[in-house]
Amino acid sequence: MSDSPVKAREIETEGLSQGKIILKKFLQHKPAIAGLIFMILFTIFVYSASGIHLGSDQARITIQGWWKYSHEDLLPMGVCASGCPSADHPFGQISNGRDYFALVMRGSEISLMVMVIIGSLGAFIGTVIGAVSGFFGGIIDAVMMRFTDFIITVPSILIGAVIGHNFGPQGVVVLAVFLGIFAWTGLARLVRGEFLTLREREFVDAARVAGASNTRIIFKHILPNSVGVIIVSTTLLLSSSILIETGLSFLGFGVKAPDVSLGLLINEYQSQFTFAPWLFWWPGLILILIALSINFIGDGLRDAFDPRQRRDVKRRAMAKKAAQQTATANQ
Amino acid sequence: MLSYVGRRIGIALLILFGSTFLSYNLAAYSGDPLAAIRESTDPKKETIIAELTKAYQLDVPPPARYFLWLQKVLGVLIGKPDFGIAVSTRIPVIDSLALAIPNTVRLVTLATILAIVIGITFGIISAIRQYSRLDYSLTFLAFVLFSLPIFWVAVLLKEYMAIGFNDFLAKPQIELQWNLIASLILGLIVAGFVGGTRKRFLISWGVAFAIFFALFFFASATNWFLNPSLGIIGVAVLGGLTSVGLCHVFAGLQNKKAFYAGLTSAGIGVAMYYPFNLLANGSANYQMIIGFALLMLVVSYFVGYLFTKVDKGPVITVSMLSAVFISLYTVLDRFMQSWQQYFVETDGRPIQTMSAYNITLDSNDFWIINLDIITHLILPTTALTLISFAGYLRYSRASVLEVLSMDYVRTARAKGIPEREVILRHALRNAMIPLTTLIAFDIAGLLGGAIITENVFGWRGMGSLAAEAIGAQDLNLLMGTFSITAFLAVMATLAADVIYTVLDPRIRIRG
Numbered sequence: 001m002s003d004s005p006v007k008a009r010e011i012e013t014e015g016l017s018q019g020k021i022i023l024k025k026f027l028q029h030k031p032a033i034a035g036l037i038f039m040i041l042f043t044i045f046v047y048s049a050s051g052i053h054l055g056s057d058q059a060r061i062t063i064q065g066w067w068k069y070s071h072e073d074l075l076p077m078g079v080c081a082s083g084c085p086s087a088d089h090p091f092g093q094i095s096n097g098r099d100y101f102a103l104v105m106r107g108s109e110i111s112l113m114v115m116v117i118i119g120s121l122g123a124f125i126g127t128v129i130g131a132v133s134g135f136f137g138g139i140i141d142a143v144m145m146r147f148t149d150f151i152i153t154v155p156s157i158l159i160g161a162v163i164g165h166n167f168g169p170q171g172v173v174v175l176a177v178f179l180g181i182f183a184w185t186g187l188a189r190l191v192r193g194e195f196l197t198l199r200e201r202e203f204v205d206a207a208r209v210a211g212a213s214n215t216r217i218i219f220k221h222i223l224p225n226s227v228g229v230i231i232v233s234t235t236l237l238l239s240s241s242i243l244i245e246t247g248l249s250f251l252g253f254g255v256k257a258p259d260v261s262l263g264l265l266i267n268e269y270q271s272q273f274t275f276a277p278w279l280f281w282w283p284g285l286i287l288i289l290i291a292l293s294i295n296f297i298g299d300g301l302r303d304a305f306d307p308r309q310r311r312d313v314k315r316r317a318m319a320k321k322a323a324q325q326t327a328t329a330n331q
Numbered sequence: 332m333l334s335y336v337g338r339r340i341g342i343a344l345l346i347l348f349g350s351t352f353l354s355y356n357l358a359a360y361s362g363d364p365l366a367a368i369r370e371s372t373d374p375k376k377e378t379i380i381a382e383l384t385k386a387y388q389l390d391v392p393p394p395a396r397y398f399l400w401l402q403k404v405l406g407v408l409i410g411k412p413d414f415g416i417a418v419s420t421r422i423p424v425i426d427s428l429a430l431a432i433p434n435t436v437r438l439v440t441l442a443t444i445l446a447i448v449i450g451i452t453f454g455i456i457s458a459i460r461q462y463s464r465l466d467y468s469l470t471f472l473a474f475v476l477f478s479l480p481i482f483w484v485a486v487l488l489k490e491y492m493a494i495g496f497n498d499f500l501a502k503p504q505i506e507l508q509w510n511l512i513a514s515l516i517l518g519l520i521v522a523g524f525v526g527g528t529r530k531r532f533l534i535s536w537g538v539a540f541a542i543f544f545a546l547f548f549f550a551s552a553t554n555w556f557l558n559p560s561l562g563i564i565g566v567a568v569l570g571g572l573t574s575v576g577l578c579h580v581f582a583g584l585q586n587k588k589a590f591y592a593g594l595t596s597a598g599i600g601v602a603m604y605y606p607f608n609l610l611a612n613g614s615a616n617y618q619m620i621i622g623f624a625l626l627m628l629v630v631s632y633f634v635g636y637l638f639t640k641v642d643k644g645p646v647i648t649v650s651m652l653s654a655v656f657i658s659l660y661t662v663l664d665r666f667m668q669s670w671q672q673y674f675v676e677t678d679g680r681p682i683q684t685m686s687a688y689n690i691t692l693d694s695n696d697f698w699i700i701n702l703d704i705i706t707h708l709i710l711p712t713t714a715l716t717l718i719s720f721a722g723y724l725r726y727s728r729a730s731v732l733e734v735l736s737m738d739y740v741r742t743a744r745a746k747g748i749p750e751r752e753v754i755l756r757h758a759l760r761n762a763m764i765p766l767t768t769l770i771a772f773d774i775a776g777l778l779g780g781a782i783i784t785e786n787v788f789g790w791r792g793m794g795s796l797a798a799e800a801i802g803a804q805d806l807n808l809l810m811g812t813f814s815i816t817a818f819l820a821v822m823a824t825l826a827a828d829v830i831y832t833v834l835d836p837r838i839r840i841r842g
Contacts, residue, residue: 153816
């Protein structure tokens with residue numbers, strides 16, 4: 001930092017709110033910021049490229065995107081008969097002439113949507129169950145944790161199969177909702193652990209002595225203190241849910257044709273790896289970039305919310321400074 | 332404690348009942364098992380449908396049919412479980428399971444052990460050298476691996492590790508520029524682990540580069556990849572180096588007793604080289620290999636025991652691990668001796684991309700048969716290890732960092748205990764406690780969790796069986812695989828809780 005030592009000390013002693021400290025630390029985490037910027041730009045890019053498609057077959061609301069082809073258009077083969085990438089089709093074409101860029105955009109759109117639905121539903125249910133379980137303890141805790149064990153045993157592939165059979169290709173949202181209903185177990189355990197420790201703390205006793213109700217203690221005292229754990233595990237849930245969706249689609253129990261998702265695209269074109277590798281690389285790279293960005297954001301948030309992290313960074317900066325000083329002294 | 336475990340087992344059974352009931356009904360409503368027959372043009376299809384409906388009691392609504400199924404399965408209590416007959420294949424489910432379980436176990440065991448060992452080792456190194464370049468690189472690597480879908484990795488491995496390597500074997504010479512690049516990268520990795528000041532880093536990079544370059548050059552010049560072997564000299568050199576390395580890690584090189592005990596064990600291993608090969612060429616079987624391994628373990632234990640009077644722990648560790656490694660090198664060398672023959676039998680394409688073993692392989696030789704199993708294992712094991720080791724790396728790093736900031740670690744350091752002992756005796760033992768829970772859960776998830784891997788590599792295991800059963804709406808087959816997976820999952824949760832309380836006495840069971 002180029003700041004003068006005096007100014008740095010002023011910043012150090014200035015009273016910062018919890019939120020500001022966390023924001024500052026998060027902004028210093030370069031991979032997390034890179035991930036966040038990528039996710040924002042990529043989401044805008046994807047949704048503006050393929051447009052927005054809502055509603056059922058009967059009443060479809062469609063806002064056209066800026067990309068000239070739709071993923072459903074059957075086009076004549078372009079310059080390259082084998083469908084290799086060209087100026088007109090940057091990601092190439094598949095054998096029946098569809099534009100692969102449009103397909104990948106549509107696939108990313110679906111995968112992102114499924115990810116957000118699973119993540120937010122899972123985070124909500126997990127937080128509620130973990131909070132109630134950890135706060136009340138005793139018999140309620142025991143029952144809820146055994147219920148969690150029960151949910152863990154239900155395989156997601158089975159849910160995919162049931163939804164696929166009963167709702168057909170239109171069931172993407174339903175699939176995401178049901179996967180979300182079963183995806184909260186890990187998060188609930190973590191939140192419960194956090195609540196178990198926090199409820200023993202003095203400030204909870206103080207609030208209770210002051211006459212606060214359980215609801216007030218949970219929402220005003222414990223929840224703000226455990227928001228770090230919740231946010232961090234939500235990001236982890238998001239990155240794992242995009243892998244769950246793509247894995248299911250890969251096996252044929254997730255998103256079904258004619259709709260597309262990144263996993264489905266990888267599955268369909270893995271056999272063409274030798275002669276049309278771009279069909280395999282694009283969806284895979286996008287999928288990895290999404291998962292990687294979210295993992296980095298999660299890591300940045302974890303560091304930002306962890307009060308102990310600060311000391312380590314400071315110690316390291318101090319060690320660096322000391323090394324510099326000895327180096328200059330030796331010269 | 333006992334009453335706690337007893338109650339938990341009772342609840343576990345209840346959960347098992349609930350989850351099998353839910354899954355049975357979910358599966359029953361996921362499709363019509365007779366759909367294929369209904370759509371066929373067979374004139375007798377009405378009778379077939381009626382027959383199957385009766386045989387599989389499809390006229391009974393699923394919630395009630397579950398109890399008919401449960402009644403048969405509960406035969407497990409009298410030692411005769413009946414999982415029914417698969418609708419699609421007409422084979423008893425228990426037979427399919429008996430074929431699938433060994434494949435899955437073979438697939439996941441090695442991968443899990445590797446992932447745990449490599450992940451925890453790297454996690455510890457990463458934590459000890461927090462905020463070093465190595466730590467940042469390992470963290471980045473872990474995040475990339477976390478984000479990889481296994482089916483994507485699998486396709487790449489097939490393309491480059493199997494097909495690419497097999498093509499390379501047609502003309503097994505590494506060209507000079509590739510040798511340079513590979514040696515530079517490998518040297519960089521080694522130097523990263525050695526670490527230290529910039530000067531030390533550059534020196535170790537240079538030395539490692541020279542060694543790798545010379546080895547690759549030698550391997551190309553002598554067609555080593557076609558006819559690999561270590562020989563007794565190679566085994567001795569590798570074993571000796573490993574034993575010195577182990578001594579450095581577990582006892583420190585200034586501990587002469589550990590140093591000599593390790594070398595003695597390695598020496599015994601070298602002395603066993605010819606007797607082992609003599610036996611191995613005669614009638615090799617699993618009993619012989621296990622017997623050899625046990626003998627080496629017992630002997631090396633006594634070597635460690637005899638070398639010391641006090642503080643036997645580290646010496647025995649070094650001695651026994653040296654014995655383990657030199658035995659591994661000896662067995663590896665024996666496999667290498669069969670490599671050329673296997674190479675010929677597979678028409679020059681030894682690394683396999685599909686299925687668990689080669690059914691057309693025509694050989695009775697123990698080493699060839701096992702080499703066949705190994706070449707089929709390489710790809711799925713690599714894929715599974717890569718994906719799952721990142722998790723262990725992150726968890727063990729966090730856990731070790733947490734423990735290293737504890738007061739008792741500071742106390743140990745203040746007492747003047749060497750850093751190695753602080754980490755090995757005070758920090759690691761405590762850091763590993765939370766990891767046991769993770770490991771217990773992972774092991775439970777493994778038998779059912781390798782669905783995608785088995786699918787991509789064409790293995791007939793539990794996962795592919797389940798996927799197939801769901802695809803064919805085969806309720807009996809699905810429930811067969813599912814009840815085993817669910818049973819293991821429930822038991823692992825229980826085991827994790829119990830192990831945790833045993834390892835960490837601070838955690839008390841209430842009630």
